[in-house]
Amino acid sequence: MSERAPITAAAGPSHDTDVHRHVRGYLIVFAALLLLTLVTVAVSYLHLPPRQAIAVAMVIAIVKASLVAAFFMHLISEGKVIYALLMVSALFFAGMIGLTFLGWYDQVRIW
Numbered sequence: 001m002s003e004r005a006p007i008t009a010a011a012g013p014s015h016d017t018d019v020h021r022h023v024r025g026y027l028i029v030f031a032a033l034l035l036l037t038l039v040t041v042a043v044s045y046l047h048l049p050p051r052q053a054i055a056v057a058m059v060i061a062i063v064k065a066s067l068v069a070a071f072f073m074h075l076i077s078e079g080k081v082i083y084a085l086l087m088v089s090a091l092f093f094a095g096m097i098g099l100t101f102l103g104w105y106d107q108v109r110i111w
Contacts, residue, residue, distance in 0.1 A: 029071045036064050 040060050048056065070076040075086070 025071060029067050032067060033064055036060055036067075 040057060043053065043056050043060070046053075069086075075082060
């Protein structure tokens with residue numbers, strides 16, 4: 001059996017600074033998510049027409065999902081390949097939703 005070197009945590013001022021910077025970023029994103037949740041609740045009390053309410057809620061949800069994907073899933077520091085795959089996935093999803101709506105509007109009326 002081979003001897004393995006013990007795993008030690010990197011120590012030093014630069015590591016501590018990096019950790020504090022990342023934690024601070026996470027806390028800022030968390031605060032933004034909380035604020036956007038409060039905005040979503042506040043918009044629900046405006047009694048907008050259903051289409052407008054759904055549109056506003058979807059815009060807020062997209063912003064929140066983007067924050068989660070960018071920071072908590074670390075996509076903000078990824079390369080161009082990840083963004084290309086993300087765009088292909090988003091287009092595929094949009095296409096599937098579009099096909100669903102086409103099927104909804106193309107129903108055969110029996111009655």
